[in-house]
Amino acid sequence: MYMDTREFIKSLVASLIPSAILVSGSWFSFMKLLPKRKAPPFRPPGALAESEFLAKCIRCRRCGQVCPNETIKYFDTLDPVMAGTPYFVPREKGCILCMKCNNTCPSGALEPISENPDAILSKVKIGKAVVDKNICNSFNGFVCGVCVFACPYTNIAIWGDTWEQPVVTDKCVGCGLCEQACIHYPQAIRVVHTVEEKEVTIEKI
Amino acid sequence: MRKYRILSRSLVLILMVVLVFYNLYEKKAGQIGAEIEIENSKVLTAYDYVFGDNNKPMLFQGDFEGGLWSFRFFALSMSDPLSFVVSTVTALEFNFTMFLSILIPLGLVLLFGRFFCAWICPYSLFAELGNSIRKILSKFGIEYFRFDLPKRTPLFYLIISLTLGAIISIPITTLIYPPRIFTEGIYHLILSGFITSGLIFIIFLWLGEIIFSPHLFCRRLCPGGALFSLLGKWRIWKIQKIESQCDSCGVCNPACPYDLNPSAGYFPSECDNCSLCIDACINNNRNALKNVIRFKV
Structure with a gap:
């Protein structure tokens, strides 16, 4: 594959242009996303x-x-x-x-x-469900328990305490079916990310 | 030959559309209460007529999915060799499952070289259409200038974008690769109803090619083409020139979309056996140029 210097430089420049456009585009959107990266x-x-x-x-x-x-x-x-x-x-x-x-x-x-x-x-391990006790119906006098029964792992990942108050265990996989089912708006139970085994609590969000 | 190539690429394009609709139908048929959605859509009703049967399980249920970029038919999973290269280099990790899925396409590329471009890639269909439009326009006296990039640009683009992609660990190489763009474009056009930025890029590229330079992308930028050219160096399927039948008129040279030199009998691995030079040859009946499979070079 013989190439003279002039052709080498020409090809290099011509191929750098689209690469540079794509890289800078990616970088720009990455920077734009950075605040959202949390x-x-x-x-x-x-x-x-x-x-x-x-x-x-x-x-x-x-x-x-x-x-x-x-x-x-x-x-x-x-x-x-x-x-x-x-x-x-x-x-x-x-x-x-x-x-x-x-x-x-x-x-x-x-x-x-x-x-x-x-x-x-x-x-x-998609994430983990977290219950907001301030707005959850079961913690505020209305027996609900929708999330407990929506869970595919009832009594393993989540179980209903007195008056169906949901208790999420460490085995929760974060499928989000409880959040989808929650009848309270805004959702009293939410899926949050587990970052390096360290739970992100609802206060931090 | 050109007839068969147009047929083959149109079939691929149609199959991609059919497959996305099939997967949509598959989902709707599995959902409770989605019968109304099937009835409202004419396409899905047609699918219901062909595949659906209340007494039997659905034809091909869960047996095929994907597009040109990567697809599965029963247990046979196939991916574009470029997807494996990009994924491996960007993640700096060898994935054996993915390597198995590229084996068949890789073998075909090693045997037949860049056949993928001329026989399967839907973009080359549009590129050739654009070239015909350009020729028609030039008959009416509308002449455009011809723009060109240096010869080794595709290879350089492949290497540089792979390196930069590995540095920022984002696969940027394939952002402009037509099979990927067509796969995602058709998927989103059918399922969510919006035109993706990739398809917009393809449309502008096509218009630009008509005006400035025919087949510019395939010839001077496509990273997949560069990879297949590299791999297809020892291919067995080549176009051959028979010296005794050739008048050296040079009609075949301008016909070549890759700016090769068919009249000199020069068919390097960039040649995708599109056989446009054979169609252009005035001594076609004498087999001055022909498509042959040879096991020894």
Whole structure:
């Protein structure tokens, strides 16, 4: 592959221009997103850590195509960093933990998890549900318990105390079905991120 | 040959649209109370007629999904080789499952070189259409100047964007790669009804190619094409020139979208066997140029 210096420099410059545009675009949107980075989106079950996930995901949209509940949504494609990566909003549609998305993922950005309930309980960690006792109906004189019965792991991840007051345990996987089901507005039970095993309490949000 | 190529690429495009609608139908058929949505949509009603049957399980239920960029049919999962390269370099981690999914396309590329561009990529269909429009316009006396980039730009773009992507750990290389853009564009056009920025880029690129330079993207920027050219160096499927039948008229040279030199018998790995030079050849009946599979170079 013979090339003279002039052609080398020409090709270098010509290929640097689109690369520079794309990199600066990504950087710009990354900086724009930085303030929002404190609350990253909720990724489908089995997702790697955020930075690894963004690097590995090939944006093929296969997870969204297999999702039977239409839970998984995609970011707007104007933003080159997040563009095309899957996420879900627990309030709109919680994850039903069917484990189809991570078993179909070709890139390994979502790690495959078997459909066994125990495996799901031990491996899935999307976040954790947190109850706001100030507004929760059950803590304020109205027996409700909707979140307790919406949970796929009732009595394991969440259990109803006296008057169905919800108590979330450490086993909560953060699927968001309780948040979707909550009848109080704004939601008295919410899914929050667990950052390095350290819980983010509702006060910090 | 050109007929078959147009047919093949149109089929790919149609299949991509059909697949997205199929997945939509699959979901709606599985949901309780979604019958009204199926009835309201004409396409979904047609799918219901073909695939749905109350007494039997659905045809192909959960058996295929995806697009051109990455798809699965039963247990066969296939991805674009470029997606593997980009994902591996950006994350600096080798994923064996993904490597298995690119094996078949990779083998085809090693055997047939850059056939992907001429036979599967939907953008080349539009690029050729644009070239025809350009020719028609030039018949009416509308002449445009021809803009070109240096020869090695695709390779440099591939390497530089991969490096920069690895530094900021975001896969920027494939942001301008048409198969990916078509996959996501069709998905969002059908399911959420908005035109993605990738499709807008493709539309502007296409118009720009008509005005300034035909096949500019495929020739001088496409990272996938650069990768397949590299891999297809020892391919067995090549166009051959038969010296004794050739008049050296040079009609085939301007026909080549990749600015190669068919009249000199020069077919390097950038050639995607599009056979436009064969169509242009006036000695076609004498087989001055022909598409051949050879096991020895």
